[in-house]
């Protein structure tokens with residue numbers, strides 16, 4: 001009797017825990033991870049095509065991801081994306097205009113260079129700019145040849161060296177830094193020649209520095225407002241849900257978050273950064289296939305840290321950009337005067353200095369006080385000992401934030417279009433988007449936005465027409481060998497679209 005009672009109790013417990021877990025699992029057509037511009041653009045595309053049964057799981061308490069504004073020194077400043085990069089035909093520029101985002105076209109010619117003793121050496125840099133320009137022309141010709149003749153890729157450093165540019169002095173180094181590292185957030189030694197420059201080619205070189213006090217992220221908020229009404233927002237946008245595990249089956253994908261909630265979608269879409277994917281903080285069951293993991297590990301996160309300083313008064317030059325050709329290279333080399341007309345009002349007294357690549361880990365790990373001392377040492381070199389201490393300092397930490405693990409993806413040498421196809425290809429019903437997966441504009445806001453739309457369309461094709469993307473056929477062709485890839489590209493691309501029964 002006792003035994004029967006125990007068995008009944010066990011059975012009841014099993015039933016109730018099963019019921020409990022069933023109750024806790026939310027079932028949706030599509031589950032999207034990440035409410036940055038990619039996740040929001042994907043959700044909006046689903047909505048516009050009649051799929052309303054989706055949920056967005058966002059690990060933080062807000063939408064916008066790497067488009068983030070905070071209050072500092074009496075104004076709001078952008079911790080992440082700040083420029084609309086390229087205006088002609090750029091969809092982000094179109095959105096910026098649609099939502100009246102205020103800002104200023106950056107004037108990169110309005111620049112002064114100071115050396116380690118504070119002397120203005122801008123004129124001396126003329127000859128260096130000219131030589132760099134010549135090397136750039138060489139670099140661009142070579143890039144065209146690589147693309148046309150399918151030649152092997154090289155790094156920007158190699159191309160610049162062969163073009164006759166090999167920076168040795170602090171002045172030469174800062175000139176190059178301003179043109180390259182400041183853009184790619186990574187060293188020229190590791191950045192691809194073949195794959196850089198596409199953004200400028202497609203959208204021109206003009207860049208719009210957003211100063212809108214609603215934030216660059218107002219674009220993401222406005223896109224979300226078009227399909228998430230405040231009443232239903234909580235149902236379809238779930239904040240503070242950090243995805244920990246992703247389980248795939250033939251019929252769907254189940255996501256578990258750190259608070260124990262479970263969501264199952266017939267389809268899943270990951271839009272987290274490549275930094276998050278390569279950090280292994282999310283467990284995939286079964287493991288992601290080798291061809292996908294290989295691609296995830298191939299890509300790099302560029303590191304970019306915008307340090308804001310609020311002073312009691314302005315003591316620096318009126319130029320928009322102030323470059324420091326210092327002796328400890330490349331410490332605190334690029335400064336922005338945020339009081340030039342069109343940015344913040346006079347009396348705001350805020351300077352922005354950007355640290356890039358190898359500088360960032362040290363800065364993120366040390367205290368803000370130490371960073372302030374380092375920064376002030378450089379400013380004293382440039383402007384003398386009588387300058388005031390800052391009233392406050394703001395040091396964003398993108399690298400050590402487990403929701404990002406870096407600033408934006410940089411395209412390393414040898415990664416080709418095929419690698420992007422694999423990076424963005426679905427694994428069963430699990431799709432992959434986010435800026436890093438866009439083959440032309442990775443690293444930029446437009447890359448995130450367009451990747452979200454592309455991946456949502458791929459899901460829609462599968463869900464509504466039964467035309468489902470698969471990378472298996474391409475994987476069978478092998479992984480590298482760019483010239484072979486060119487021949488195989490068309491049949492491979494055609495084979496990527498398999499009709500699912």
Ligand SMILES: Cc1cc2nc3c(=O)[nH]c(=O)nc-3n(C[C@H](O)[C@H](O)[C@H](O)COP(=O)(O)OP(=O)(O)OC[C@H]3O[C@@H](n4cnc5c(N)ncnc54)[C@H](O)[C@@H]3O)c2cc1C
Nearest residue numbers: 034036037038059065066080081082083243434435445448
């Ligand atoms: C410092 C900096 C400067 C930049 N400057 C520019 C610029 O000037 N111009 C430009 O065009 N681009 C710039 N970028 C790049 C641009 O911000 C990004 O390319 C773009 O915002 C990426 O959008 P996304 O939706 O792909 O990714 P994200 O914005 O990273 O969105 C992904 C979302 O996923 C969430 N997430 C992560 N892990 C989990 C998890 N486990 N569970 C649930 N949610 C999770 C994150 O919180 C995030 O909200 C900059 C970026 C940085 C950091």
